[in-house]
Amino acid sequence: MAPYASGRVFHDADSHVMEPGDWLVPHAQGALLDHLKARKSAERVETQVAAARARANDSAAAQLAAEKLVDGPKGWIAYGAFDPEERKRALDELGFSRQLVFATSSLAHFRGAEDPEVRFAGARAHNRAMAAFCADPRLIGVGFVPLDDPARAVEIAQEAIELGCGAFWVPSTPAGDRSPGHPDLDPFWSLLAEKRIPFMLHIGQGSRVLPKQYNNNGKPRSPDLHGGGENLRFQDFIVLPFSAQMFLAALVYDGLFDRVPDLRGGVIEFGAAWVPGFLRQIDLGYRSFSKTDPQLKALAMKPSDYMRKHIKFTPFPGEDVGHLIADAGADLFLFSSDYPHPEGTTDPIGRFERTFADITEEQRERFYSRNFEEMMGAF
Numbered sequence: 107m108a109p110y111a112s113g114r115v116f117h118d119a120d121s122h123v124m125e126p127g128d129w130l131v132p133h134a135q136g137a138l139l140d141h142l143k144a145r146k147s148a149e150r151v152e153t154q155v156a157a158a159r160a161r162a163n164d165s166a167a168a169q170l171a172a173e174k175l176v177d178g179p180k181g182w183i184a185y186g187a188f189d190p191e192e193r194k195r196a197l198d199e200l201g202f203s204r205q206l207v208f209a210t211s212s213l214a215h216f217r218g219a220e221d222p223e224v225r226f227a228g229a230r231a232h233n234r235a236m237a238a239f240c241a242d243p244r245l246i247g248v249g250f251v252p253l254d255d256p257a258r259a260v261e262i263a264q265e266a267i268e269l270g271c272g273a274f275w276v277p278s279t280p281a282g283d284r285s286p287g288h289p290d291l292d293p294f295w296s297l298l299a300e301k302r303i304p305f306m307l308h309i310g311q312g313s314r315v316l317p318k319q320y321n322n323n324g325k326p327r328s329p330d331l332h333g334g335g336e337n338l339r340f341q342d343f344i345v346l347p348f349s350a351q352m353f354l355a356a357l358v359y360d361g362l363f364d365r366v367p368d369l370r371g372g373v374i375e376f377g378a379a380w381v382p383g384f385l386r387q388i389d390l391g392y393r394s395f396s397k398t399d400p401q402l403k404a405l406a407m408k409p410s411d412y413m414r415k416h417i418k419f420t421p422f423p424g425e426d427v428g429h430l431i432a433d434a435g436a437d438l439f440l441f442s443s444d445y446p447h448p449e450g451t452t453d454p455i456g457r458f459e460r461t462f463a464d465i466t467e468e469q470r471e472r473f474y475s476r477n478f479e480e481m482m483g484a485f
Contacts (some may be wrong), residue, residue: 109201287360302483
């Protein structure tokens with residue numbers, strides 16, 4: 107049976123590991139280990155994890171799961187969700203040449219801890235676990251680096267680079283009490299640029315910007331996108347890209363890209379319908395305020411040009427990507443599957459292709475592979 111993706115090179119800019127509740131434990135010690143042992147996984151997660159682990163001893167069940175990758179069950183029960191050996195075969199069946207791999211739930215195990223030592227140790231444990239999962243060279247493990255402490259950010263990144271992480275997820279928020287473009291963080295950004303490793307903004311770390319009061323509308327709370335309780339709802343979706351916009355605008359305004367001209371980044375799973383308007387908005391602001399603002403006057407180019415040079419975006423499968431390419435250009439957008447999350451749908455390639463009636467072969471190549479290669483420094 108032919109792989110799902112065939113006929114050209116496909117690089118997947120967004121996939122995930124579905125972490126069992128004990129995923130970080132082998133990589134933790136001290137206060138972090140005590141913190142993790144005190145946490146309990148949801149029953150539905152443990153049920154799916156147990157079923158997936160049992161599948162390893164059932165060749166018929168494993169074969170069926172491998173054949174139903176894209177249109178079959180998603181989440182922890184999906185083939186290759188957390189088993190590295192399964193994931194190797196999953197890549198064969200999917201047909202992707204390279205795949206960025208993000209965490210799903212493990213960051214929540216330590217990000218809210220009151221003890222900063224637990225938070226930083228958690229980032230290190232996550233990066234070790236991610237590097238172990240992504241031993242196959244086709245998998246690019248996305249490490250996590252909090253930016254609250256600039257010196258520690260460099261230390262955590264250096265360790266993760268040595269382990270083999272090929273990209274770094276940073277929260278789309280201020281860096282503690284600093285802007286993410288503050289010169290104190292230049293050593294971190296310069297390290298990434300020197301190693302040709304991009305930074306990533308991804309839904310889930312700083313992307314919830316809707317004040318909770320908006321949920322108090324006198325009506326029962328609606329189910330989330332998939333009928334459960336923990337994912338996006340309509341009001342969340344509307345403001346989803348706002349944190350990424352604030353973060354990117356800060357990097358431009360603070361002059362980071364002029365100081366670190368080789369830095370590259372990706373904005374992943376925020377959708378992309380907002381991107382053309384965002385480019386117009388930041389250029390309008392530049393034209394209006396650069397007459398009096400010395401920081402804007404000092405920029406080497408207009409803000410949208412920084413976006414085109416330094417940043418790529420992943421659209422959602424339901425968006426009209428053909429229109430986005432015609433509007434904003436073919437150099438901005440990346441293919442992603444979101445495997446094994448259900449948001450990736452049962453046929454992401456087919457959904458994108460249905461909007462590509464007027465897209466050229468060169469534009470398709472950019473979307474499916476070349477933009478990814480530029481973002482990753484052509485690995």
